[in-house]
Amino acid sequence: MTSPLLSPRELHEALGSVTVLDVRYRIGGPGGRAEHERGHVPGSVYVDLDTELAAPPGRGGRHPLPDTAVFEEAMRRAGVSDDRPVVVYDDWSGLAAGRAWWLLRFHGHRDVRLLDGAWPAWxxxxxxxxxGATLPGRRGDFTARPGQLPVVEAEEVLGVPVLVDARAPERFRGETEPIDPVAGHIPGAVNVPTTTNLRADGRFRSPEELRALYAAAGVDGDAAVAVYCGSGVTAVHDIVALELAGIPAALYPGSWSGWITDPDRPVAGPTSGSP
Known part of the structure; x- marks a missing residue:
């Protein structure tokens, strides 16, 4: 199996032969374009998560999967081609860049890596x-072919044998909810926060450490696994960690923000949070 990660040293050696995407983003904050222009990996092109890697908010949650045509055009505009490797990074531990990694693979790109340790490691x-701003050297020819990675939808979630919630423990328990209008979690889910995937230096733990970490939560690969978070973005961090551990996992794109749009869906824990 090819690792989903690329080290800064490997990226340095590959510059010029890969397409690099800068996916800086903060929940509730401005886009990352200004940060990109202040400093970025040479040749990397900024991609906006809200407008290019997600559809408008609605019943599908805060970050529904983007329309295929919109995503394909965004990737071509950024210089992505089918036959050229892609490396994605951010300055948020891979929590935003993981969305681009997953979307490209879901849409059929065969060689996408996440920069391990993100911008600080570089x-x-x-x-x-x-x-300054970076324009792609050439327009890409990427052809989006959705469906190449597994997803589960709301009506399937309660039937998933192992459902992982990637949010912070206090949000999982429903003790606080700073973003969505309802607190709690999907019944039956187990909590493996994205922060536990990383070592102190911000890089992913070893496959052996990750296998032990997830096994402790009851995720050992013997049963099908799906992952969700608040809006389907940071859950990919757990999917990357599980892939490193040798455990395939599906994404529930709507995640918590999509789940709670239907008041008839069950909620574990407190049922109200911050508006």
Missing amino acids: VADGGAVAT
Whole structure:
């Protein structure tokens, strides 16, 4: 199996032969374009998560999967081609860039890697820093073919043998809910927060460590696994970790924000949170 990750050193050696996408993003904050222009991996093109990697909010949650044509055009505009490897990164531990990694693979790109350690690791490793806006050297020819990775929809979620909630423990327990209008979690889910996937230096734990981490939560690969989070974005971090551990996992794209749009769906834990 090819690792879903690429180290800063490997990216340094590959520059010029890969397409690099900068997917900086913060929940509730401005887009990452300004941060990109202040400093980025040379040649990397900024991609906006809200407008290019998600559809408008609605019954599908805060970040529904983008329309296929919209995503394909965004990737072509960023220079993505079918026959050229892609590397994605952010400055948020891979929590936003993982969305681009997953979407490209879901739509059929065969060679996509996530920069391990994200932007801080690139800088710490002595990687070159470019400033200003970056335009792709050429328009890409990427052809989106959706359906290449597994997903589960709302009507299937309660039947998933092992359902993983990737949110912070206090949100999972329903003790606090700073974003969505209802607190709690989907009944039957187990909690493996994205923060536990990483070592102190911000890079992913070893496959052996990840297998032990998920096994402790009852995720051992013997039964089908699906992952969700608040809006279907950061859940991919757990999917990356599970892939490193050798455990395939599906994504519930609507996640918690989509689940609670139907008041008839069951909720475990408190049933109200911050508006």
